[in-house]
Amino acid sequence: MNVHDILQNPDEHVRFAAYLDKLGHVGDPDEVDLVSRVLADPDRTMAQSAVLRHLDRRAAGLHPGPAYEEWAQTMTQATTDHPFLAQRLREWSLFRAVTLKLPWQPGDLLASSNWLQLRTATGTNTEAVEILAEAGRTKRIRNAARAGRTHRSSNEARL
Structure with missing residues (x-):
């Protein structure tokens, strides 16, 4: 077809x-x-x-x-x-920068959508997770970042 x-x-x-x-x-x-x-x-x-x-x-x-x-x-x-689609692609590029530890700006992350903030809050970039734990847009994002931070700290303590 x-x-x-x-x-x-x-x-x-x-x-x-x-x-x-x-x-x-x-x-x-x-x-x-x-x-x-x-x-x-x-x-x-x-x-x-x-x-x-x-x-x-x-x-x-x-x-x-x-x-x-x-x-x-x-x-x-x-x-x-299509502004929404173009925005999603920009956010994927920011997500890529954060996860691969390429240059990125904290303000860009804080201005991003809930989708990107939540996705990043559960990631491995300590700086990004810390930023979102303190200033993420929603309580859910802040809690996810704090939970990820706590989980990562307990894993590091075991090593």
Whole structure:
């Protein structure tokens, strides 16, 4: 089934599932075109949701490696007219910087979404976890960071 066939189905749930399937199997050379075509769906919310899942899946797999940078730039161009998706890609890049201990700014982390703060609060970057334990946006984020900090301290004490 191609994207044109998917668009012919009036049920957005069926289209969503079909898009996820297509995005899950797309090759690198065709990814930008497919993302653009999905984002052209008349149901903008559903289309962005499908692409968001795709971006999260791909970024999670790519962020530790060198291929991430080029992929993120390409996807940023493909999602430029979709602020939420572009923001998620920026946050994945910040998450990458924090987890790989590349340069990053504490203010960027504190200004980020709950999604990124919570993801980072359970990570291994001590500086980021400390920042979020003290100034994370929500009680849940602060508690997650404090729990991670306590867990890490008890593990270090055992060593």
